Structure formats: structure tokens, C-alpha cells
Amino acid sequence: MKPFTILLTILAMLSGAGAGEAGSATYEPAQFFRTQIQPILERRCYECHSHQHEVEGELALDSELGWETGGENGPAVKPGDLKNSPLIQAIRHLDSDSAMPPKKKLPPIEIALLETWVLLGAPDPRTSSNP
Numbered sequence: 827m828k829p830f831t832i833l834l835t836i837l838a839m840l841s842g843a844g845a846g847e848a849g850s851a852t853y854e855p856a857q858f859f860r861t862q863i864q865p866i867l868e869r870r871c872y873e874c875h876s877h878q879h880e881v882e883g884e885l886a887l888d889s890e891l892g893w894e895t896g897g898e899n900g901p902a903v904k905p906g907d908l909k910n911s912p913l914i915q916a917i918r919h920l921d922s923d924s925a926m927p928p929k930k931k932l933p934p935i936e937i938a939l940l941e942t943w944v945l946l947g948a949p950d951p952r953t954s955s956n957p
């Protein structure tokens with residue numbers, strides 16, 4: 827599947843989530859973050875971007891404030907704006923200097939999920955750098 831197709835599939839899944847409960851579709855931003863986004867960050871980024879491990883490039887991804895403040899080059903995510911979100915540019919591996927994770931590109935589904943998260947306005951219920 828092409829990344830864009832995956833993105834559309836996820837969006838379709840999200841809009842259908844909760845359907846059946848009196849026919850109303852519900853999307854829970856906090857739950858979406860906890861179940862789909864946080865595990866990717868934990869598995870792929872925390873080893874270099876969290877207070878439990880390293881805070882490389884001065885960027886911490888273990889709290890909302892972390893990516894809002896961002897690293898050496900400012901905020902890592904601009905909610906709703908893929909082009910101006912350095913985090914998205916980095917995971918797309920467009921150039922080798924800023925490619926993240928540095929060694930291995932994420933699987934397309936994980937890139938699509940992170941893009942979806944940014945497009946949805948980057949909901950993040952974490953208020954501190956607790957795991």
C-alpha cells in the first residue's frame with residue numbers, strides 16, 4: 827500500500843471508531859495518542875529523546891511541552907501542518923543529515939500514523955515527562 831492509501835485507511839478507521847453506539851461516531855484524541863502514537867515514540871525515539879535516556883538535539887519527546895518547545899531548531903511539530911513540522915520532515919528521511927531515526931527509516935504505517943496525528947492537531951494528553 828502507498829503511504830497515502832494507508833493514511834486514508836487510518837482516517838476511515840478513525841471516523842468509524844465508536845460507530846454502533848447509538849450510531850454516533852466518536853474519536854477520542856487522548857486515546858488515539860495513547861494507543862497509536864505514544865508506543866511509536868517510546869519504541870523508536872525515546873532512547874535518544876526522553877528524560878529517562880538521552881535528550882539529543884535538545885529535543886524531548888516524552889511530554890507535550892517537549893515537542894512544543896522543540897530542540898535546537900525550535901518546535902518539532904506544528905499541529906495540522908506536515909510541511910512545517912520538523913519531526914515529520916525528519917521521519918520522511920528526505921536528507922541524511924536530519925533523518926530520524928538516524929539509521930533505519932520507520933515502516934510506512936508508522937510514518938502515516940504520525941502524519942495523521944499531526945493532521946489531527948497533534949493531540950497529546952501527557953502533561954509531564956512521566957513514562
Ligand code: HEC
Nearest residue numbers: 870871874882883885897898899900902912913916926927
Ligand atoms: C539513535 C539516537 C536517535 C534516535 C533513535 C532518534 N533520534 Fe532524533 N536526534 C538524534 C540526534 C543526535 C539529534 C541532533 C542532531 C541531528 O539533528 O542529527 C536528533 C535530532 C532530532 C530532531 C531535530 C531537533 C532540532 O530541533 O534540531 C528531530 C525533529 C528528531 N530528532 C526527531 C526524532 C524522532 C521523531 C525520532 C523517532 C522516530 C527520533 N528522532 C529518533 C538522535 C536520535
